[in-house]
Amino acid sequence: MEHLMHNYYEAAAVILFGIGFMNLLLQSNLIKKFIGLNIMDTAVYLFLAAKGFIYGRVAPIVTSGEAVIERFVNPVPSGLVLTGIVVSVSVTAFSLALIIRLYKVYHTFDMDEIMKLAREEEKREY
Secondary structure, eight states: OHHHHHOHHHHHHHHHHHHHHHHHHHOOBHHHHHHHHHHHHHHHHHHHHHHHOOTTOBOSOOOSSOOOGGGBOOSHHHHHHHHHHHHHHHHHHHHHHHHHHHHHHHSOOBHHHHHHHHHHHHHHHO
């Protein structure tokens, strides 16, 4: 329990990931599924940012000419988080556009209903 208090960002990230994953598995509404996926994304970004942070260190910007490596944090996790956020926004926009298209065709957000209607449509074509 003592280590949990020092790693509360990581614990919060794991809890958020679990919430998003259960939402993704248990919901049949496509919008709610996608919200669960976005919660999972956010949990991964929080976890990466928490792992890249070291208390007492600063961003790796050399201003005084002194470049002691022990004073700086690793910039790679921050770069990964920023790249992930950009990709996540793009995937969000694309997925919501697909969900809107599915709604226009099937008039529902329910995944089970969409699958049933798609199978019925496929049977009618053949």
